[in-house]
Amino acid sequence: MTEPWAPPEQVLADGTEPLLRTEKLTRHFKIGSALSQKTLHAVDEVDLSVGSRQIVALAGESGSGKSTIARLLAKIYKPTSGEVYFEGRPISSFRSRKDRLWYSGLAPMVFQDPFASINPVFRVSHGMLRSLKLHRPELSKQDQLAEAERVFDVVGLTPPADVLLRYPHELSGGQRQRVGFAQALAMRPKLILADEPVSMLDVSIRIGLLNLMVKLRDEEGVSILYITHDLASARYVADRLIVMYAAQIAEAGPIEEVMSSPRHPYTQLLLSAAPDPRAPLGVGAETDRGEPPKVIDPTPGCRFRWRCPLAMETCHTVTPVLKPIGVGRDVACHVAQSGAEVKAF
Amino acid sequence: MRAVPRVSRTLADDQPAAARSSWDGGPILEVRDLTVEYILENDVVLAVEKVSFDLAPGEFLAIVGESGCGKSTLLFGIAQLLFPPAEIVAGSVNFKGRNLVGLTDSHLTAIRWRDLSVVMQSAMNALNPVKSIGAQFKDAMRAHGVTSEHEIAARSAQVLQMVGIDPIHLKSYPHQLSGGMRQRSMIAMALLFTPDLVIMDEPTSALDVVAQRSLMVQIKELQRDIGFAVIFVTHDMSLVSHFSDRLMVMYAGQVSEVGATQQLFDTPLHPYTAGLMEAFPSIRGPKVALSGIPGNPPNLASPPPGCRFAPRCPKVFDRCRTEPPELYQVDGTLVRCLLFEGGAAPGLPGRDTAGSAA
Numbered sequence: 001m002t003e004p005w006a007p008p009e010q011v012l013a014d015g016t017e018p019l020l021r022t023e024k025l026t027r028h029f030k031i032g033s034a035l036s037q038k039t040l041h042a043v044d045e046v047d048l049s050v051g052s053r054q055i056v057a058l059a060g061e062s063g064s065g066k067s068t069i070a071r072l073l074a075k076i077y078k079p080t081s082g083e084v085y086f087e088g089r090p091i092s093s094f095r096s097r098k099d100r101l102w103y104s105g106l107a108p109m110v111f112q113d114p115f116a117s118i119n120p121v122f123r124v125s126h127g128m129l130r131s132l133k134l135h136r137p138e139l140s141k142q143d144q145l146a147e148a149e150r151v152f153d154v155v156g157l158t159p160p161a162d163v164l165l166r167y168p169h170e171l172s173g174g175q176r177q178r179v180g181f182a183q184a185l186a187m188r189p190k191l192i193l194a195d196e197p198v199s200m201l202d203v204s205i206r207i208g209l210l211n212l213m214v215k216l217r218d219e220e221g222v223s224i225l226y227i228t229h230d231l232a233s234a235r236y237v238a239d240r241l242i243v244m245y246a247a248q249i250a251e252a253g254p255i256e257e258v259m260s261s262p263r264h265p266y267t268q269l270l271l272s273a274a275p276d277p278r279a280p281l282g283v284g285a286e287t288d289r290g291e292p293p294k295v296i297d298p299t300p301g302c303r304f305r306w307r308c309p310l311a312m313e314t315c316h317t318v319t320p321v322l323k324p325i326g327v328g329r330d331v332a333c334h335v336a337q338s339g340a341e342v343k344a345f
Numbered sequence: 346m347r348a349v350p351r352v353s354r355t356l357a358d359d360q361p362a363a364a365r366s367s368w369d370g371g372p373i374l375e376v377r378d379l380t381v382e383y384i385l386e387n388d389v390v391l392a393v394e395k396v397s398f399d400l401a402p403g404e405f406l407a408i409v410g411e412s413g414c415g416k417s418t419l420l421f422g423i424a425q426l427l428f429p430p431a432e433i434v435a436g437s438v439n440f441k442g443r444n445l446v447g448l449t450d451s452h453l454t455a456i457r458w459r460d461l462s463v464v465m466q467s468a469m470n471a472l473n474p475v476k477s478i479g480a481q482f483k484d485a486m487r488a489h490g491v492t493s494e495h496e497i498a499a500r501s502a503q504v505l506q507m508v509g510i511d512p513i514h515l516k517s518y519p520h521q522l523s524g525g526m527r528q529r530s531m532i533a534m535a536l537l538f539t540p541d542l543v544i545m546d547e548p549t550s551a552l553d554v555v556a557q558r559s560l561m562v563q564i565k566e567l568q569r570d571i572g573f574a575v576i577f578v579t580h581d582m583s584l585v586s587h588f589s590d591r592l593m594v595m596y597a598g599q600v601s602e603v604g605a606t607q608q609l610f611d612t613p614l615h616p617y618t619a620g621l622m623e624a625f626p627s628i629r630g631p632k633v634a635l636s637g638i639p640g641n642p643p644n645l646a647s648p649p650p651g652c653r654f655a656p657r658c659p660k661v662f663d664r665c666r667t668e669p670p671e672l673y674q675v676d677g678t679l680v681r682c683l684l685f686e687g688g689a690a691p692g693l694p695g696r697d698t699a700g701s702a703a
Contacts, residue, residue: 273555
């Protein structure tokens with residue numbers, strides 16, 4: 001890209017840094033044998049930011065790179081290039097054990113599968129107290145227990161003293177996922193990285209977890225990166241929405257605005273495909289039989305062009321860059337950026 | 346009136362000589378008081394209790410419920426795929442006038458694929474990873490006496506095209522296909538013999554919203570064209586809202602409500618159904634705070650004595666805790682809730698024709 005490149009919404013209006021931001025965050029994986037080396041682009045030059053006390057939903061199909069972003073932010077993966085800034089500090093500089101512990105306490109992860117993420121042979125207090133011992137060694141044994149009970153109470157596991165002594169198999173899926181949030185909360189985080197935290201739960205249980213996420217934001221002041229493929233639940237909890245397609249951000253902005261007037265054809269496709277009994281059957285999605293591409297050694301051009309009814313000449317040759325198209329709204333689409341009305345699905 | 350076009354039986358032309366029993370008249374499937382228990386060392390878990398329903402030819406019935414409510418067990422009970430410790434302890438499953446319960450394996454084998462096929466939840470596990478799609482189609486057809494290579498190849502290509510996959514993929518192995526394509530080829534396999542009933546156990550749960558929607562639309566199109574009946578199990582009510590004719594809500598091993606889909610969505614009667622409706626946020630409507638359903642489903646080894654939903658029910662009253670409700674008929678909907686006791690006498694969850702027109 002030769003044109004002057006201004007990262008969108010990198011600095012807030014008042015000149016302060018957001019809680020977390022990424023700068024051209026990129027992660028590639030090498031695949032194939034030694035003779036036919038190929039590169040899978042899981043995340044390509046992603047710029048995103050999460051403000052404090054904000055729930056940001058990261059949505060997209062499986063394989064679009066959303067979980068890889070969570071792992072990059074949690075320092076599980078190292079980026080191929082680009083950087084993540086946490087409160088203005090590059091996270092690649094957190095190298096010592098102390099710094100890494102400090103960071104993973106500030107930005108813990110909550111995983112998708114509550115049945116696999118808790119050790120089944122110990123009582124739930126075990127994992128809880130271990131992480132407290134590790135991340136908050138200044139607390140005495142008694143204080144650790146008190147803190148464990150406090151966070152269990154916050155996430156709605158009552159009576160906390162009783163639940164702490166149970167084994168994971170004695171808890172339901174919803175309760176286990178609450179344990180996941182409690183463990184994250186005990187580290188006094190500023191940002192919880194929640195990777196599909198409710199997708200394995202029953203519909204009747206999900207809403208309780210979503211309400212918990214809102215409570216954590218409003219009462220505990222925690223920001224949450226909520227990774228999901230369910231736009232309805234994203235709308236229910238999140239302040240901002242980032243839509244990913246094939247390792248890149250397709251569209252970002254305040255969630256109500258994006259969902260009421262999506263500007264990227266892919267966002268429109270996602271919205272039209274989402275099942276909603278309260279709305280008439282969306283038309284258009286029937287024609288789409290496409291599948292998300294595997295981004296292996298991509299050539300220039302928009303990655304959505306094969307499925308996009310509006311694709312123009314430029315879309316086949318120039319990769320669209322995420323650009324602002326309104327207050328807080330960014331979109332990576334040539335058609336939308338040209339000012340034309342986008343109505344693909 | 347849902348007159349299902351059974352005329353498009355053109356596919357039956359390339360059926361093998363063995364006579365297809367065509368079904369003309371009455372429900373294609375009659376399930377009566379089907380009861381399934383898991384017989385464990387110390388416990389007997391009543392997973393499905395006295396479920397009865399009729400399925401008309403070409404009808405789309407969706408069964409929804411939380412995990413552990415017995416919906417998959419019911420499905421396996423209908424398809425006679427239960428293994429110990431699960432056991433059908435009572436009831437009958439009449440498929441085209443023949444009770445499947447107690448049939449020997451060889452009799453069942455003759456029916457499976459040909460008249461009744463099952464699409465499993467995870468296509469990755471249901472397909473053989475070391476055989477190409479075409480070879481697996483061939484196995485199914487050979488098992489039913491189709492030996493002509495030409496016929497097998499032609500029919501395989503035809504069904505694959507029907508689900509929107511290029512027949513070139515007959516040579517592909519499951520791992521070479523995407524999740525959506527695998528699930529589609531499972532459905533193609535289920536249609537090899539133009540069955541009268543296709544049973545689907547959450548076939549879309551591993552897919553993305555976009556793939557999910559397009560698969561649902563496709564199932565519906567195929568169903569309209571070919572005329573098979575569908576029993577579709579899912580935990581996601583919103584998924585089937587636009588596709589099923591009739592909706593059955595299960596809770597704790599029992600039918601809690603069954604009726605025309607649109608009617609159930611518009612005016613859910615059972616507090617559990619109403620709770621489920623309130624449990625998922627809307628993507629377009631006004632943004633409202635939701636509460637979901639508090640608590641967890643009961644342990645079926647020792648269910649509550651009265652109504653099984655009583656411990657979680659917002660409308661619970663004294664009698665609910667002691668008297669188990671039966672299914673009461675209200676406006677063509679059957680509902681298991683004492684609130685509707687006055688509705689009508691307990692009946693069978695069969696749908697009168699007026700209901701499925703909705």
